[in-house]
Amino acid sequence: MVPLARRLLLRNRGGLLVTIAGVAATVSLLLFLFAVHAGVKDGSTRYVRTANVDVWIAQKGSDNIIKSSSFVPASLAKRVAAIEGVEAASPLVRVISKAEIGGRLTSTLFLFGFDPQTRLGAPDGVRLQPGEIVLDESFARKYELDAGDTLTIQRRPFRIVRLSQGTNALLSQFGFLRFEDAAAILGLHDTASFILVRGKGTAERIRRALPDVAVHESADFVRYHDEELDAGVLPVFFALAAFGAAVGGLIIALMLYSSALERRDDYATLKALGAGHRYLLRLVLAQSLLVTIAGSVAGALFTLAITPLLLRAIPTLVLLYLPRHAILFPVALAIGALAGVAPLRVLRRIYPGEVFRA
């Protein structure tokens, strides 16, 4: 069965190559979409996941650092610190601003100002002096910056002391500086975006003490980010992935359909010899799966080859390939199998008596 399917495919090498290329392009596109989604998700949530904070306090109705506005008094941190069980509490202010490099404005940065004393919210617990900044690695790469370089934000110079990873939310990247530097950029006194708390099991006590703010345990806060991101981008990614999968399926279906027409004599001969309709179906299915497997492997290899080039060409692109993305391959096989029904009608209409036509 499989050798015959392979030979029938090889009878039309041009068509086979085009089909494999089409499937490969589809698989590559889907892998790329999955990797972008995973990369954006990681870049948008890793900071929250690794900030070593037990409780996030935000303005009522605010439950994430990316897509919500939050203002709370910075001095609230002192009241929180006095609550039983709280080990430390300090403000975190978020400023959204462009930077300036050599008179040229950059894309927008999400700047987080943390308390240099408690270092709650500091990436990897970094210590910063006034006028220092930790900058997202991909942002730095995009503008050809490195540790030791300087950039200007709101006319204030900042020296880059370190580059951070997992701080790229695709549309914007993160920077980290001292609270007072960020507050000065913001231009508001006693204003923070969040109060960060270290102290396990204190959320309920803080809620009771401060009923006018939103109090989120760290695990919930991370989950809100995941949900927010999924709600925002997943439908788009799903739509693109579904469109890509449909195109891939149609390419295979078209190849099988035209192959059934071209090889009509062969199928009629098989029928005349006694091959049943089921045998012909399995034969077509085998062809479909062979093309899908070849296309999937080619697509995966192409993706591996092109990823470094893409990352070089688009520095802010984050591609994260995860083991769970391998689900794409059984899905591709299922689509290939589904495409195998395309020539069903042609096969059914082939009449074994056609073999006697000269």
Next chain:
Amino acid sequence: MIVAEELVKEYESGGTFRAVDSVSLAVQRGEVVLIIGPNGSGKTTLLSMLGGLVRPTRGTVSVDGRALHEMPERELEHFRLTRVGFVFQTFRLLDALTPRENVQLVLDLAASRHDADAILARTGAAHLAHRRTSALSGGEKQRVAIARALANDPAILLADEPTGSLDAAAGEATIALLSDAARRDGRAVVIVSHDTRIVPHADRVLHMNDGKLSNF
């Protein structure tokens, strides 16, 4: 062996066209029956009905007592696979496969353990086993096609213009192989042809004209 009684095949094409008209025929094991007649006389349609490729409009066909006209499609497929060998004017080999694979394909379909190489050797095609099928000459292709037709040790062999695309020598070789299939193996062989070279090899020669069959 093969018994056809009052076979009629009609086609609807802007009116009713009767391709085969009340044909009765019996072919015994070991017998070679040659049916000759002009183009469009219904020879091939008759052959198709004898091989279970086409169902008669009326009448009956049976092989070894089994009524083909009453068989469901899947049973008919199995019947063709195990009891009938077909030889075509245009060979109908699968170019995608080697000659050996063409023979093996039929063996695989029927889950038979016969040896493809031995079958090819019987028709003098052993040396062609691994050649490209599309590169074979007409005579070579017909040897392979006959090997394929014999692969499942069929009870009946039906040949449609088997020498029609061959030169004289290849035609003679093909006739000899078909004749041998009847004489040596005891198969019932029905040949439809214009080729009068076959006449001396046939036990009976029948004439078909306007769908009717008569003795020559």
